[in-house]
Amino acid sequence: MAEAVYSTATLKDAGADRFDSLAGKVHPAILKALENMDYEYMTPVQSKVLSQLPTLQSDCLVQAKTGTGKTIAFLLPVLQSLLTGPAVPRGQVAVLIMSPTRELAQQIAKECDRLTACLPRRIECHTAFGGTTRNANLSRFMNGNPTILVATPGRLKDYLTEEKTVARFDNLRCLILDEADTMLEQGFLQDVRQILRLLPPKNTGWQGMCFSATIPDKIRDVLSTVLAKGYTSVSAIDASEPPTHARVPQFHVVIPTVQDTFRALLSLITFEIKESGEHPKIIVFGTTANLVALYAALFRGLPNALPVYELHSRLSQPQRTRTTDAFKVAEKGILLATDVVGRGMDFPNVTSVVQVGLPMNGEQYVHRVGRTARADKDGRAVIMLTQAESFFLNVNRQLPIQPYAHSAAILADSAAADQAAAILATIDEGTKQKGYSAYLGFMKGFMHKLRLSPEGLVAVANDLAILGMGCPEPPAMEKKTVGKMGLKGVRGLRPYAVFRDVFSALLSRCINARQCLHKAGATA
Template sequence: MPPPPNKRKFYRPNRANNGPANGSGANTPTAPTVAQQPKRPKVEDAVPKAEGTVDVKQMYSTSAGNASAKPFSELSGVLDKALLDGLDKMGFEFMSPVQQKVLTQLPSLSSDCVVQAKTGTGKTVAFLLPAIQNLLAGNMPPRGKVAILVICPTRELALQIAKECNGVTACLPRKMECHTAFGGTSRASNLKAFINGNPTILVATPGRLDDILGEETVRERFSHLKTVVLDEADQMLDAGFAPAVKKILRRIPPKSDGWQGMCFSATLPKEVLDIAKIVLFPGFTHLTTVDPNEVPTHERVPQYFVSVPTVGQTFAALSALIQEEYNQDPTDFKAIVFGTTANGVGLLYDLYKNALPQFRVFELHSRMSQPSRTKTTTQFKEASSGILFASDVVGRGMDFPNVGLVVQLGLPSSTDQYVHRVGRTARAGKDGRAVLVLFDKEAFFPRINRTLPIQPYPVDLNAKLDTHQANIDRAFINVDEEAKAKAYQAFLGYNKTFIKKLQLSTAELVRVANDYATAMGCPEPPLIEKSTIGKMGLKGVPGLNIGSRRGR
């Protein structure tokens, strides 16, 4: 899709630059004109870049202009040749900063440590290599015994770690099995594979690990534990996993048995330090690749909001926004669009694969099976361009390379959620921008978050809605009616939670939801079970269509 001849000129960071634009600034009541848009200085001109904000894949294969980057070959005699062969086979030539610090600055590869490092800096290899090397040096457990335990916050991250582990160990003369354990999969199948297999390494999320450790046959497998790794520790505890992690640490062999503890975290809040006291011996080594002076992502990414009069117009507004952003820079256009609910995201995917056929589109949400989620995660990571429609299953710790745009469609559940989503762009030293699309009742969000640098979008997309609406209406014809009904019900349930902030009565909320249904092309509001209406606290509210969709 070529850009139009009269391309609008508003400020946009050049993706060829190695740093994002500075999006700091207070909210303003009206959007500035194009002529008023000042060119923002590059962040790297004002702020020293953190060691961790590097393109890790580039650093693996070249020194990336960093004279201090050392090749893995310098670790000959420190790491087993089979590990070096595995790294070479994976295309890893140079160490990233976090790998270099861990592998060269620990007193020994079996030392306890806290390592501050961001996602996407190569930390997985940084903790796998010392742990595996210790086994190869003479601490190999009996077959079927878990020697290395890695605990991480999300299933997607667990799969990512396991994939790298299999690559690192690919050239070992004796197969070293890496197993995973996480929710969203069959517990029985998980247990069967674990008990019948020979797991030397286990990568697990706290919930499922806590669950299966209730089985004595599982606990017995940890009798020769050598290393425990907490990955993304701050995000894991922030997600409420502290009780599960503490329970896990009580169920595995005690620290007094002498196993190595490694804690990887971008930040070190009190909760992380409390857990670290259980995992680490006193006198542990602290390493960091995080620059304390670096501006946080959510402060340096240019952020904008678009407000349209009605909820039904948000579909056309999103279409207009994507077209405008693409026209500004069509090279390797890669975006994530966050929806508010899983069923809402499924609807967006079904809609825009028809409305925007020129783009490759993906979906990722909790209603998908785990194999489908894994497949999509891999595909979008490897894609040079495309649009991912996602719920917050795109968990902390997931790193999708080269995402230049994050769009949030609808009201974020919290400021923290908004900030976390913004952090999906401008990663590993690349630039990016974020746009929030709201209808008028949701437009309070930028006003109550004045510390965030959210500015009005510099192009009037409301003037473009009619152009895109006809295409949206045609695309909705091809969307399954059941998908529309599920999205409608999810919309009602989600926004009922924020009814006071939206300043809506229950009757007004139903009218807004029915406008949403009309925009989807529904001839009448989709049916909702009487019991579901009661659970939502909407019993007796006019405008709802009560009934069962079963068999329809």
Template sequence: MPPYRGNNHRGNSTRGKKRSFSDRQDGQRPNPSSNGPELNDAQLSTVIKSEPDMAEGTTPAVSNLPRFDSLRDRLDATIVDTITQDMKFDCMTPVQAATINRLLQGVDVLAQAKTGTGKTVAFLVPSIERILRQGGANNNIGLLVISPTRELALQIATEAKKLLQRYPRFSVCTAIGGVDKNKEARAIYNGCQILVATPGRLLDHLSDEEMRFRLSNVTSLVLDEADRMLDMGFLPDIKKILYALPSKDKVPRQSMLFSATIPDSLGSVAKLILNDNYENVSTIPKGEANTHLHVPQYLIAVPTMIDLAPALVAAVQAEIVKSKHFKAIVFAPTAAHVDFYGHVLSNTHGMPSISLLHARISQPKRTKVTEEFRKATSGICIATDVIARGIDFPNVTHVLQCGLPMDRESYIHRLGRTARAEASGFGILILAEPEKRFTNLLKGIELKPYPTPIEVSVGNIQQQLTSYESPKKIYQAFLGYYKTFQKITSWTVEELVQQANRFVLEGLGAPEVPGLEKNIVGKMGLKAVKGLVVIPNAPGSGGGGGRRGGSGGGGRGGGGGGRGRGQPGGRR
């Protein structure tokens, strides 16, 4: 087969004088000297202030950014020493320079900033200072941070512990799910000043009167990745959590929203959480070259769905040859696809270490894999959108997206895992011909044909494909995921089943079409579709479903599941 050719920055506020900051997109700078109610449209327009119209300019030198030492007259000296001596941070990042002083003045803030820019320190430092000013450590929670994912919550908690390393009486706890709830509660009741939680698990804890008491003196509240929490359907949970907190009249509270984007839907949250005189701060200037605008991005278009896996292998092999250090994230549509591509790549000669991340993996293992990949200088992490936002993986050189992303926003956020901290990056999108219409959603993004000649041949990875032992899982995930994208693929349900059957029979070499339980078929909306092999329900089967994507193979999300409640699919 012949080779295949794949196709200056200002932090701004709605109040006060504008201040100029660098538009360097890095995380924290090291010390160079050391090794209620829903709102209508009219109300929304008054709550969400327009994005600042920030002029472009040259990037100031690092020395133009304020140093943490300059905060000694406003911060406890021990915090400053911890930051500068132990954590070895010298200059603030733009988001820190734009927010810390305002937060120390006690105002509420809505901050727009990308992940990986030091925003965690930006909200932790003023919040810790607030606790210290109010008497220091006691047994009740002073700062509550709500995060959309377990991984991000753990990352925030780790940063908080670093900031508090010189305060042995302070305790940082998490309420994140995936671990024993009673163990979490005991740790909190033993004395906790900072609690980092995901919405669902925190709501579970709030059924306990003791937990409500522990939260009765919260004086600082942070919602991190607020836009993502809305995307994930957490608004009802957030409202219930807010109603469980003491009223601001009884316990004055400073609130902070940090978000990569400011959608109109964030207005209802801002109205509920922030004081009327809050400040809107953005370190993302109008027209700024976001990751999706400055990272080289390439498209590999292959004829059929069967060709996706060999194209992924060929692209990875080509990039490894060209790269001194190859550290890549491969995004796949579902948890079943992650497992499948993990099997294929792990059994291909010459691959670096392979790790997998999706919501079906146990929380302890996910935490371990996340931390190992963060520290790694090379390797491949294959994942669902569970890590598309919020988590900072340093030095990722490549992002490959194999198969149809959920939407334009998902594509952009995935790509944002590379080219962080001023490093270069590289994006590759691999689509089969039926998926190519998705590129119409990427208007304004320059997507070039992949420049390196590669050979896309199923025969090259035949052994990896035919040795895969879970054809039913990938088959079910294929049906469930692509059922939600019929407008893009233009497949009828009969054609969808034909494509899935061809994938598993011709691509994986399965001896027969896997049988699917009757209830799963019904939940996928494929009842009586020709070509399916329907088998009786498993004993005790509830038919999939579950909150935010159940288990079993369909809909949007890992393993075929996803956002839709009751979808017959696994979690991301």
């Protein structure tokens, strides 16, 4: 399945309902598509949504974990309603699905296309998200027949600022919020509120469906706007079942200081490759896009290395799509990533998840761990922290994180240290500068917990650059960037030298001109 906590074998053993039992209730072309997709049994959330809703057009709040088949659970009812209800006027959006990330939006759209592949008449599923050419996508949207639209909040809000685009939602029949808690936690609350104000009002009769793993207080007011009073609550979370992450063996490696990051990471991955068996498939999470790019450059420098994949927000959308598709089908490899894949994305057969540096909180840590040990497969998780960052382990004692068996060997691995230094010496200074700047920006938010002053933070970052990356001196920082970080005037930062370089060039020209004049005078 596109979201694969369950496998056919476990569902069969659990006595799950079969999709073919829906004959007469669901269009035969959809059932045929499910068969072609090798979907034989319903997951709990799919079964409960289809059996517990008063009608397939009923509003509902569905609580289910990531990776339990939620996409099919909301697509089946809305597609059936589209096929049996009044025809949708051409060019109108009948079903709007909001998703927190581009990757999840693409995954939903792909599943929708597969599910409608056998229909006698095509139902177009469009996407709208950032990182793509706005005008070209908007033109496709306006000239096409986007009966279903899967969108991230930022780009959707952008679309709805244009009057001609807003009119395309006049016949809205269903609004779905997928991963609602994550969407609102990631800062989209204001965007979602504005979108809801721009869409046809709830009293026009459109169906609301909210899918969320948790129901935090801050989404309650949004729920009241999306869902009608008396909506149906469905829970597919078994209180007696241990959380997915609790079934994953989890370990920690504590390194002395941040300057040890690169050599320790190389050594750690070597051990994880050995632990993973014949087909190691590892995701390494970094804290920022530019640090991930630096880690990717490090692993690409290894001789005879596993295939290296890189996925973060600094890449173009086509690059991200190609990488996502490639890593999904890869038998082995290392994916260096940020949290664009931290939740909602499914990569089959991931053997290890490694986290480098501090997660924002325990929940983010758990979501990352959930990328492995899916569909009855084994998996492991390791987090690597500096001694100063190890407070994370103390404040999250509820997480079953044990010491890594090879920690001492990693810290004593001189071969990995030499290898890291040699590769880092070949990486361009621009990549290192961006990694340095990203580290400063990210760790600024943890200064209080790390008990660091601004000068102390800069000193740690400088150690990372000089002793860790092998830079001859701290990378230069633009004045504007320093100001945005709130580090203006902090000792230890090296200002960007553009004005000094320009002055040096002008001075050199003046000296050359003077020498030429002097020579000309002497000749005369």
